Amino acid sequence: MVMHMASPASDNNEAPRMSDLPDARVEYAGYTILVYAIENEQGVWLPRVTVLQGAERIEMPQLTQAWRGWLTRGEAVRDGLEQAHLLLSGDRHQP
Numbered sequence: 001m002v003m004h005m006a007s008p009a010s011d012n013n014e015a016p017r018m019s020d021l022p023d024a025r026v027e028y029a030g031y032t033i034l035v036y037a038i039e040n041e042q043g044v045w046l047p048r049v050t051v052l053q054g055a056e057r058i059e060m061p062q063l064t065q066a067w068r069g070w071l072t073r074g075e076a077v078r079d080g081l082e083q084a085h086l087l088l089s090g091d092r093h094q095p
Contacts, residue, residue, distance in 0.1 A: 022035055022050075023035055023073060023077045024080070024081060026081060028084070028088060029088060029089070030053060031051050031052065031084075032052040033049065033050075033084040033085075033088075034049070034050040035048070035049055035050075035076075035080035035084070036048040036049075036050075036080075037070075037074075037077050037080070038076075039073070040069075042069075044070065044071075045069065045070040045071070045072060045073050045075065046070070046076055047076045047077065047079045047083065048080065049083055049084050060084070061087065
């Protein structure tokens with residue numbers, strides 16, 4: 001697994017654009033995972049995850065974010081990476 005951390009291109013609350021630098025980029029099992037940490041109006045950090053296979057964007061189911069929110073950007077990034085790893089590895093238990 002290769003992980004790269006970077007600062008985002010902007011600190012606003014907009015959804016990330018593919019031209020923005022992700023907060024983390026990880027190569028995992030033939031996929032590229034991009035995680036963006038977005039701070040909402042309440043000051044809570046939320047992960048936004050994009051998964052690529054080559055140049056193709058893979059649609060990933062979003063985990064429920066009702067309770068999720070983090071006090072720091074780093075926590076949101078780690079959560080986004082964990083979500084992607086669980087979904088890609090098939091280790092997520094379905095209710």
